[in-house]
Amino acid sequence: MRAANFDDNPRDGSVKSTVIRGGRMIDESDAAAIDVRMIALPGMIREVAAAHGELAFLKMDIEGAELDLLEHMQAEGLFDLIRLTVAETHEKKFRDLRPRFAALRAAVGAAHPVTRVNLDWI
Incomplete structure (x- = not known):
């Protein structure tokens, strides 16, 4: 859209x-x-990591669609396959999703340093 x-x-x-x-x-x-x-990004991450040991860098800016993907990546341990992930989150654009964004930020922040997963890259 x-x-x-x-x-x-x-x-x-x-x-x-x-x-x-x-x-x-x-x-x-x-x-x-x-x-x-x-395409299914989680599958691509797994394929690249299997072939090369890890992904060096993932930048994500997908206008709100990042929430489901980031939640899945956290649940499946996919951030461990990426040296640095940066994402622009869009909680200001999607008011109803703000509680989920807050929970994601807390979970990611507890599990990974900002030098590994940065949800405030912009």
């Missing part, structure tokens, strides 16, 4: 694109939706 103002300003509007509903100023109508190919 794209920003509600995408047609008026495609360049600036493209940075708000997301695959989850409930974001501020997002056009969730079927007419505005576009299909995108997605």
